[in-house]
Amino acid sequence: MSWTWFHKLASPPHAYRILGTIAPWFGWASLALILLATWWGLVKAPADYQQGDGFRILYVHAPSAWMSMFAYVVMAVAAGVGLVWRIKLAHAAAAACAPIGASFTFLALATGSIWGKPMWGTWWVWDARLTSELLLLFLYLGYMALRASFDDPQRADRASAVLALVGVINVPIIHYSVNWWSTLHQPASVTKFDKPSIDLAMLIPLFIMIAGFQLYFGWAVSRRLRGEILRRERNANWLKEAA
Amino acid sequence: MTAARTPTLAAAKLVFQRDMTLAWRRWDEVAQPLIFYVVVTTMFPLATTPDLSALREIGGGVVWVAALLASLLALEALFRADVEDGTTEQWVLSGQPLGYLLLAKVAAHWVLTGLPLVIMSPIVGTGLGLPTSAWGVLMSSLLLGTGTLSILGGIGAALTVGVRRGSVLLSLLVLPLAMPLLIFGSRAVAMQMDGDSPAGPLQLLAAIFFMALSLGPIAMSAAIRISVEN
Amino acid sequence: MDLQKFFEMGGYAGYVWTSYGLTALILLWNWWAARRSEAEAQTAAKRRNELALERSS
Numbered sequence: 001m002s003w004t005w006f007h008k009l010a011s012p013p014h015a016y017r018i019l020g021t022i023a024p025w026f027g028w029a030s031l032a033l034i035l036l037a038t039w040w041g042l043v044k045a046p047a048d049y050q051q052g053d054g055f056r057i058l059y060v061h062a063p064s065a066w067m068s069m070f071a072y073v074v075m076a077v078a079a080g081v082g083l084v085w086r087i088k089l090a091h092a093a094a095a096a097c098a099p100i101g102a103s104f105t106f107l108a109l110a111t112g113s114i115w116g117k118p119m120w121g122t123w124w125v126w127d128a129r130l131t132s133e134l135l136l137l138f139l140y141l142g143y144m145a146l147r148a149s150f151d152d153p154q155r156a157d158r159a160s161a162v163l164a165l166v167g168v169i170n171v172p173i174i175h176y177s178v179n180w181w182s183t184l185h186q187p188a189s190v191t192k193f194d195k196p197s198i199d200l201a202m203l204i205p206l207f208i209m210i211a212g213f214q215l216y217f218g219w220a221v222s223r224r225l226r227g228e229i230l231r232r233e234r235n236a237n238w239l240k241e242a243a
Numbered sequence: 244m245t246a247a248r249t250p251t252l253a254a255a256k257l258v259f260q261r262d263m264t265l266a267w268r269r270w271d272e273v274a275q276p277l278i279f280y281v282v283v284t285t286m287f288p289l290a291t292t293p294d295l296s297a298l299r300e301i302g303g304g305v306v307w308v309a310a311l312l313a314s315l316l317a318l319e320a321l322f323r324a325d326v327e328d329g330t331t332e333q334w335v336l337s338g339q340p341l342g343y344l345l346l347a348k349v350a351a352h353w354v355l356t357g358l359p360l361v362i363m364s365p366i367v368g369t370g371l372g373l374p375t376s377a378w379g380v381l382m383s384s385l386l387l388g389t390g391t392l393s394i395l396g397g398i399g400a401a402l403t404v405g406v407r408r409g410s411v412l413l414s415l416l417v418l419p420l421a422m423p424l425l426i427f428g429s430r431a432v433a434m435q436m437d438g439d440s441p442a443g444p445l446q447l448l449a450a451i452f453f454m455a456l457s458l459g460p461i462a463m464s465a466a467i468r469i470s471v472e473n
Numbered sequence: 474m475d476l477q478k479f480f481e482m483g484g485y486a487g488y489v490w491t492s493y494g495l496t497a498l499i500l501l502w503n504w505w506a507a508r509r510s511e512a513e514a515q516t517a518a519k520r521r522n523e524l525a526l527e528r529s530s
Contacts, residue, residue, distance in 0.1 A: 034500075038493070043479065053483035060496040083465070100503055107499045111492045118488050138419035145415055149406045158469045159402050163416060166398055166462050170420050173451065177423035184430065216500065223507035230514035239518055 010089050013238040016229050019222040026219035033212030040205035048202070057115040059205055063213045065108035065129070068136055069171075071101030071217060075143075076168035079161035089225075091157035092232060094164060095147065096224035100217060102140035108133050128182035135174050139167045153232065254339050255347035262351035272317075276356045277363060280313035284367045295372035302371035303432030306381065307388070307425055309367070310360045314389055315417060317356050318396040319403070319410040321348065322467065326404050332471050342460025345467060349397040349459075357389030373432070380435040380445070384428040387448040394459035395420050401466035423451065 041059035048055035075097035082090035112130050113123050124130070146163055150156035233239055249257075266273050287305045288298055298305075322345075325331045334344050364385050365378045373381065399417040403409035427448050431441040482489045 042489075042493070047483060052485060054485040054488060056482070056485075056489050057492040060492050064496065064499075099506065103499050103503055107496060110495050114488050114492050114495075118485055135419050135422055138415075142412075142416045142419060145412055146402060146406075149403070149409075149412055155405070155469055159466060162398070162462055162466050162469070163402060166395075166420065169458065170423075173423045174419075177426045177447075181426045181430065216503075220503050220507040223511045227507075227510035227512075227514040230511075230518045234518065234521060239522070 010087050012089060012229050012233045012236065015089055016226055019226050019229075023219055023222040023226075026215045026222060030212050030215035030219055033208055033215060037205045037209035037212055040208065045202050045205055046199070051119065054115070054118050055202075057111055058202075059209050061108060061111040061115055062206060063209045064104045064111060065133060066210055067213050067217055068101055068105035068108050068133065070214070071097050071104060072136065072139070072164075072171065073168060074221075075101060076164045079164040083158060083161040083165070088157075088232060089229070091161065092228035093221065093225055094161065095157070096221050096228055098140060098144050098147070100220050100224070102137065102144065104213075104217075105133055105137045105140055109137065126182065128179045131182065132175050132178045135178065136171070139171070143167065248338060251340055251343050254337075255343045258344050258347040259351045262348055263354070266351070266355050273355050273359075276313040276316045277359050279316055280309050280360055280363065281367060283309040283312060284371065287371065297372075299372035299374075299436070302368060302373045303377070303381065303436070304425075304429040305371055306364055306368050306373070306432075307385070307429045310364065310385055310389060311392060311418070311421055311425060313360055314356050314392055315396055315414055317352070318393075318400045318417075319413050321352055321397060321400040322404045323400075326467070326470055331467055335468060335471050340460075341464035341467060345397065345401070345463045346394075346456075346460045349393050349463070352397070353390060353393040357393055360389060361385045374436065377432055377435050380441045381432050384431045384441075384445060384448055387445070387452045388424045388428045391424055391448070391452045391455045392417075392421055394455040394463075398459060398462045398466060401463045401470070404467070405470045424448065427451075 037059060041056055045056070045059075047053045075094045078090045078094040078097065081087055082094060109130065112133065116125055116127070116130070117123050143160055143163055147156045147160040150159060230239070284305055287301070291301075292298065322331065325348075334341055361382055364381050365373075365375075368378065368381055369375075396413070396417050399413045400409075402416065403413050406412060427444040431444040431448070434441045434444065480486060480490075
């Protein structure tokens with residue numbers, strides 16, 4: 001009884017309509033928050049006493065690193081829902097998450113490397129966080145490669161869902177092992193990166209940026225998901241009215 | 244439907260024996276990963292330096308990387324023949340827990356590729372300057388690591404069974420997942436050589452192995468069902 | 474506020490602006506790719522509908 005709303009929501013025509021209504025809200029809200037956070041982070045926030053203005057890269061690096069993991073977890077949850085309850089919409093959502101998540105992972109790697117240059121003196125350091133991001137990028141690439149290698153969309157959905165679940169179980173192990181590995185190899189000189197006490201005035205724009213990125217992710221997933229629904233439902237009757 | 248089912252353990256044993264017999268008839272194919280393993284480890288002294296004390300620094304890591312690559316080599320074809328000739332379909336219909344039958348196949352694969360690598364590793368390691376005191380840790384870390392890798396590879400092979408040119412894809416899927424094994428395994432060897440106790444990473448390797456052993460069959464059977472059912 | 478000083482970013486100009494530029498680029502790419510993915514599917518669906526209408530009439 002109480003699950004009817006869920007089935008209604010998971011039905012493609014409803015989802016298509018609802019996503020179309022909420023996407024603009026996500027879009028405009030994320031634009032506003034990202035602009036606000038950019039201004040706050042670049043202009044209003046005080047410069048760091050050690051890193052000067054270089055620390056402002058934090059406001060794009062940390063949110064993108066956060067989104068890269070968030071998108072992977074969302075993707076794996078969607079894949080799991082799709083696999084267990086055989087909901088096509090959930091598989092479509094997982095498919096929509098992957099390229100967005102991969103692009104944020106790439107962004108986190110690139111900004112981390114750029115930030116590392118003035119801080120460490122080299123473009124690349126095998127630091128725990130950068131290495132974890134790199135392995136996460138490999139996981140995304142493997143997922144997308146597997147999805148792309150099937151002709152039958154249903155098989156692609158289910159096979160890549162199994163991979164996403166195996167991957168999400170592995171992510172904490174990879175994270176832990178990489179952390180352990182980097183503490184063994186590097187003396188505690190790289191602690192410039194992770195400030196134990198960061199000023200609250202510096203944190204506010206960070207949280208705004210993270211919220212903005214989240215909404216942006218919501219917008220992009222909604223748009224992509226609408227496309228996926230149309231492609232998957234190409235023979236359904238409801239499409240004749242919607243299109 | 245009413246006929247008494249073969250006990251699962253007996254069925255798994257039959258699968259294992261069948262694969263061993265088949266492999267015995269084509270022993271040259273079984274030897275290939277082992278040869279690959281030796282060839283790859285030979286490349287490192289040639290590419291870097293013949294100085295054993297310098298090689299010792301990276302020796303454990305090199306042995307580990309070579310073992311990872313070598314055991315992936317034969318994985319692609321693990322389930323292919325059985326899926327193509329309909330054997331796996333019969334397994335799915337047989338009512339036996341599919342995961343255990345697949346695990347038996349993976350076990351046979353491990354005995355044929357993983358175990359020889361483990362046995363061979365002291366010889367290869369000596370060539371890279373690893374002292375005899377590190378043999379025990381090298382072999383036990385590889386024992387746990389190749390076991391986990393065979394299960395991870397089994398999941399990858401089950402996922403790519405219906406895919407053209409699956410071998411590159413398989414490596415792309417499995418290698419990132421195998422990174423923790425590489426980290427813990429090669430560190431265990433290095434710690435032993437530095438005089439530290441390698442118990443920590445070895446225990447972690449064992450923990451990962453048992454996790455793979457318990458969850459792997461579920462993932463493998465789910466993946467095989469996808470390839471067979473449609 | 475001194476604009477010149479703002480653009481110099483305390484000597485980190487190249488790093489900070491490249492990072493923000495790259496971020497803008499990735500966000501724009503995602504915007505473009507998501508829009509395109511939806512729009513392509515919509516045009517394809519419309520075409521199919523039109524074809525179906527022609528066939529039925």
